Every structure is written in C-alpha cells, then in structure tokens.
Amino acid sequence: MTRTRHVNCIIPPHLLDKLLHSDDSDVRKAALDTLLTTTRLRGERSVRATFAGAAAAGNGRRTVFDCRQGRFLPFAVLVRTEEGAESGDSSVNRAFDGLGTTRDFYQKVFQRNSLDGLGMRLDGYVHFGVGYNNAFWDGRQMVFGDGDGRMFTDFTASIDVIAHELTHGVTEFTAGLAYHHQSGALNESISDVFGTLVKQWSANETAETADWLIGADVFTPGIEADALRSLKAPGTAYDSPLLGKDPQPDHMSRFVNLPNTEAGDYGGVHINSGIPNKAFYLTAVGIGGFAWQAPGLIWYESLKASSMETKFQDFADTTYRKAEELFGAGSAEQLAVLAAWQGVGIQISGVPAGVARARSLAASRDGGVGRDDGLAALSKQVGALSAQLRELNEDLTALKAMR
Amino acid sequence: MKVTLARHGGLAAAVHLRRPPTVVDTDALPESAAAELAELVAAASTGAAGHEGPGPGRARDAMSYTVTVEEGGRSTELTQSDTTMSPEFAALLSWLEKHSAQQ
Numbered sequence: 001m002t003r004t005r006h007v008n009c010i011i012p013p014h015l016l017d018k019l020l021h022s023d024d025s026d027v028r029k030a031a032l033d034t035l036l037t038t039t040r041l042r043g044e045r046s047v048r049a050t051f052a053g054a055a056a057a058g059n060g061r062r063t064v065f066d067c068r069q070g071r072f073l074p075f076a077v078l079v080r081t082e083e084g085a086e087s088g089d090s091s092v093n094r095a096f097d098g099l100g101t102t103r104d105f106y107q108k109v110f111q112r113n114s115l116d117g118l119g120m121r122l123d124g125y126v127h128f129g130v131g132y133n134n135a136f137w138d139g140r141q142m143v144f145g146d147g148d149g150r151m152f153t154d155f156t157a158s159i160d161v162i163a164h165e166l167t168h169g170v171t172e173f174t175a176g177l178a179y180h181h182q183s184g185a186l187n188e189s190i191s192d193v194f195g196t197l198v199k200q201w202s203a204n205e206t207a208e209t210a211d212w213l214i215g216a217d218v219f220t221p222g223i224e225a226d227a228l229r230s231l232k233a234p235g236t237a238y239d240s241p242l243l244g245k246d247p248q249p250d251h252m253s254r255f256v257n258l259p260n261t262e263a264g265d266y267g268g269v270h271i272n273s274g275i276p277n278k279a280f281y282l283t284a285v286g287i288g289g290f291a292w293q294a295p296g297l298i299w300y301e302s303l304k305a306s307s308m309e310t311k312f313q314d315f316a317d318t319t320y321r322k323a324e325e326l327f328g329a330g331s332a333e334q335l336a337v338l339a340a341w342q343g344v345g346i347q348i349s350g351v352p353a354g355v356a357r358a359r360s361l362a363a364s365r366d367g368g369v370g371r372d373d374g375l376a377a378l379s380k381q382v383g384a385l386s387a388q389l390r391e392l393n394e395d396l397t398a399l400k401a402m403r
Numbered sequence: 404m405k406v407t408l409a410r411h412g413g414l415a416a417a418v419h420l421r422r423p424p425t426v427v428d429t430d431a432l433p434e435s436a437a438a439e440l441a442e443l444v445a446a447a448s449t450g451a452a453g454h455e456g457p458g459p460g461r462a463r464d465a466m467s468y469t470v471t472v473e474e475g476g477r478s479t480e481l482t483q484s485d486t487t488m489s490p491e492f493a494a495l496l497s498w499l500e501k502h503s504a505q506q
Contacts, residue, residue, distance in 0.1 A: 071485070071488070071493045071497075072490070072493075129497075130497065130500065130501070131500065131504060133413070133415065134413035134414050134415065134464065134465075134466050134485075135414055135464065136413065136414070136462060136463060136464040136465040136466070136485060136486075137462065137463040137464060137465075138461070138462050138465065138485075138486050139460065139461025139462050139463075139486070140461075143485075148504065150504075152415070155414070161414065164414070164464075165414075165463070165464060168463035168464070172461065172463075179458070179459050179463065180458070187463070191463075215414065215415075218415075228414060228415055228417075228418075229417075238418075243418050243421070243422075244418070244421035244422075246417065247417050247420065247421070248417065262411040262412060262467040262469070262482060262484075263409065263411050263469070265411070265412060265416045265417070265420060266412075266458070266459065269416070270412075270414075270415075270416035270417050271416075271417055271420075
C-alpha cells in the first residue's frame with residue numbers, strides 16, 4: 001500500500017493520463033488521487049511563492065533613528081531612510097551602510113532575504129545614551145552607543161560589530177540558541193563568525209589575509225588593545241592595565257565556568273565563544289581561500305539545523321554532517337572541519353580519535369582542499385539528494401494517509 | 404550612604420567582568436549632590452522596570468546594571484537592563500555615569 005502511494009508521487013504525467021482511463025476502478029482512483037495531490041502541491045508552491053513575494057516587499061529596507069543621547073527608543077527621531085539623502089552625521093551614515101552591507105552579504109552569499117529570510121526591515125538607532133560603551137540587538141532592532149571617548153569610540157565604526165549584532169537576529173529566526181552557557185556561547189560565536197565574514201566579504205579578503213578581529217575600531221587610539229576579540233587567537237585581543245587580559249579560551253581544556261547570572265555573563269557567553277570561534281578559524285584556514293564560501297556555508301547550514309539547547313558537541317557534529325552533505329564524505333572540507341574541532345579539544349561523535357588524527361594528517365598532507373575526490377564527492381551529493389527526495393516522498397505518503 | 408554601580412554584559416562583557424565597580428560615598432559629596440543622589444535612589448527603588456523576568460529576554464549584548472545601596476547597616480540591590488529599565492532607574496544611572504566620568 002505504502003509502496004503504491006510512494007510510486008504514485010513520482011509517476012510521469014503521460015502514464016498518469018493512461019491510468020486515468022484504466023478499466024480498473026482502483027487504478028483510476030489511485031491515478032486521480034495522485035493528480036489531485038500533485039495539483040494541490042503545485043498550488044501550494046504557487047501560493048507560497050506569492051507569500052514570499054509579499055513578505056519580500058521590505059527586502060531589508062533600512063531606517064536609521066537618532067536617540068539624541070536618550071535611552072528610550074520611542075523618543076528617537078527618524079534621520080535616514082532608503083529614499084532620503086545622506087545625513088550630515090557620520091554615525092548615521094556608517095550605521096546605514098553597515099546595515100546595507102550585512103543585508104547584501106546574507107542575500108548574495110546565502111540567498112537569505114534579510115534577517116528573517118522574509119525581507120524584514122532593518123532599523124538602527126544611533127547616539128544611544130551618553131557615552132554609552134556598547135552596541136546591542138534588542139530583539140527587533142539594533143542600537144549603537146557613541147562610546148565614552150576615553151576607552152571606547154563610536155560603535156558604528158566596526159562593520160563586524162554591526163554584522164555581529166544583526167546576526168543575533170538571524171540566529172533568533174533560525175536556531176534560536178538559548179542565551180546561556182554553551183548554547184549562549186555558541187550564539188555569541190555565530191555572531192562573531194558571521195560578523196567577521198561580512199567584514200572579509202566586503203573587503204574581499206581570504207582566510208589567510210584577514211585579521212579575524214572583532215571590534216578592531218571601537219577602542220580609542222590611546223587604549224592598548226587590538227580589538228574586543230580574536231577568532232584566530234582567542235585570549236590575545238588585549239592585555240593592558242586598564243582592561244586586564246582577554247579571558248577567552250581557545251580550547252575545551254580552558255573552558256571557563258561562570259554562573260548563569262548577569263554578573264556571570266550568563267555562564268560566560270562572551271568568554272567561551274572563543275572555543276567555537278577558534279574552530280571556525282581553523283576550518284577556514286584548513287580549507288583556504290574565501291572563508292564565506294565553503295566554511296561559511298557549512299556553518300550557516302549547521303546554524304539552520306540547530307536548536308535552542310544545541311551545545312558545542314552537537315554543533316561540531318552538525319558541521320561535520322553538513323560538510324559531508326555539501327562536499328562529500330571524506331572531502332577535504334569535511335576533514336578540515338574534523339581537524340578544526342579536534343584542535344579545540346572536541347572529537348566528532350562516532351569518529352574515534354585515532355581515525356580522526358589519521359584523517360586529519362592525510363588531509364594536511366594533501367595541502368588543504370584537494371579535488372582528487374571530486375567524483376566521489378559528486379556521487380555522494382547525488383546520493384544525499386536522492387535520500388532527500390525519498391524523504392519528501394515519504395512525507396507526501398504520510399500526508400496522503402492523513403487525508 | 405554608599406552607592407555602588409556594577410556594569411554587566413554588552414558586546415565588551417569580558418572587559419566589564421574585570422573592571423571595578425563605580426563607588427560613590429555621599430559623605431564625600433557636597434550636601435546638594437548627596438541630597439540629589441538620595442532622591443534619585445529613592446525614586447529608582449520605587450520605579451518598576453518593564454522587565455520580562457530573569458535573564459536577557461530577547462535582547463542580545465544589552466548591558467545590565469546593579470546598583471547596591473548601603474546605608475545604616477542595610478544593603479539593597481537594584482538590577483535593571485538597557486532594554487527594560489524604568490525612567491527613574493535611567494536617571495539614577497545617568498547621574499552615576501556622569502559622576503564616574505568626572506573622576
């Protein structure tokens with residue numbers, strides 16, 4: 001029974017037509033059912049496309065507001081829109097441009113229409129508070145402080161900071177990673193990863209030439225600090241009497257346990273993000289070239305496949321699986337992912353450490369991404385696509401059964 | 404009266420974790436400033452924040468502030484955040500930030 005329905009879903013139209021005129025009433029009924037199903041599906045696709053078009057009307061349209069040093073967003077005044085002229089205020093223009101660059105990155109690299117994938121509007125608020133040393137995402141829009149001028153300067157200065165905050169929106173609309181402990185640190189890491197990818201994409205930098213710093217421009221010149229964080233070398237972004245030393249770990253053996261309180265940074269979400277940050281950096285240099293391509297795609301697909309309570313191990317396993325789906329089992333991309341997580345003390349589940357080491361070494365000997373396994377990878381991709389098609393058919397069968 | 408302001412979270416949370424809080428002792432202030440601070444503390448204590456409950460809610464990288472007031476052997480703590488603070492708490496915070504910047 002199940003098999004008959006399964007075949008029905010992929011039956012060619014000319015055969016369907018013939019079956020509709022069969023003498024057997026059961027065959028005619030099955031053919032009619034199939035025709036109705038495919039017509040309904042075609043209809044659904046068409047309706048969905050209409051919805052997508054309607055929702056895309058925003059297409060990430062930008063609006064910038066000036067808080068005029070106030071702390072309450074409803075009192076901010078509108079200062080720049082898509083239709084309006086440039087502002088005389090450089091913070092306004094930098095925020096506007098940063099929103100646009102981030103929107104374009106998600107659109108062009110991942111075909112994602114704004115943060116929610118449906119063209120959500122992008123609203124930015126500048127000059128929040130007096131000398132406010134921060135930028136944040138409030139759950140709907142992003143807010144920039146001017147910095148106190150002593151330690152920090154204007155937070156619109158770093159494109160990676162703008163992209164970091166907007167990526168919190170993307171995470172909220174996809175995995176929804178809970179903002180505490182490991183899932184929270186992963187949430188922060190995703191924002192750092194895509195924050196830095198937006199910067200590299202806009203500057204056309206490779207993994208080898210990029211600085212991998214977050215917030216390199218938010219400190220005043222007098223402060224001895226390279227940036228807020230370094231994905232390449234977590235724990236080395238700053239070391240000064242005023243700021244102390246960057247406390248980010250770069251390996252699970254140095255994981256920092258903090259309480260899930262405001263004072264404990266919700267379990268160190270801005271601290272332990274150093275570990276997945278380093279894993280992404282190692283993946284990017286392991287694969288080589290532009291980090292927003294294969295490495296970025298693996299991370300983006302893994303983010304979409306994650307959920308609220310995803311922890312480091314879960315995410316590492318997902319990246320390994322996604323690398324296989326996208327580039328093939330044993331591909332250089334998948335081996336780079338394996339070696340990267342191993343480099344931060346996380347073994348991929350189901351891959352014994354000895355095997356992982358041997359594979360990583362083999363990948364290193366090949367010198368990064370090799371295409372020797374291209375045919376095997378292609379064959380694997382075809383296999384994965386066929387599996388997806390089978391799953392879709394099974395879903396359709398189940399849907400039919402429920403009717 | 405001793406008033407302590409500790410800042411938490413934000414994009415630079417790791418920096419704030421290490422930095423000492425701002426401390427203001429009203430005994431060291433001119434009389435008018437001490438009276439002004441006492442009024443702000445009293446108002447902030449009664450002003451309700453539009454807080455969604457414990458935790459950051461939907462905000463990411465927003466900062467939160469804990470003001471500890473010690474007086475006559477009693478200690479009271481007020482914690483509010485960028486996205487949920489009451490106008491009264493915002494007024495107290497502004498005063499403390501301004502005072503801190505002048506030090």
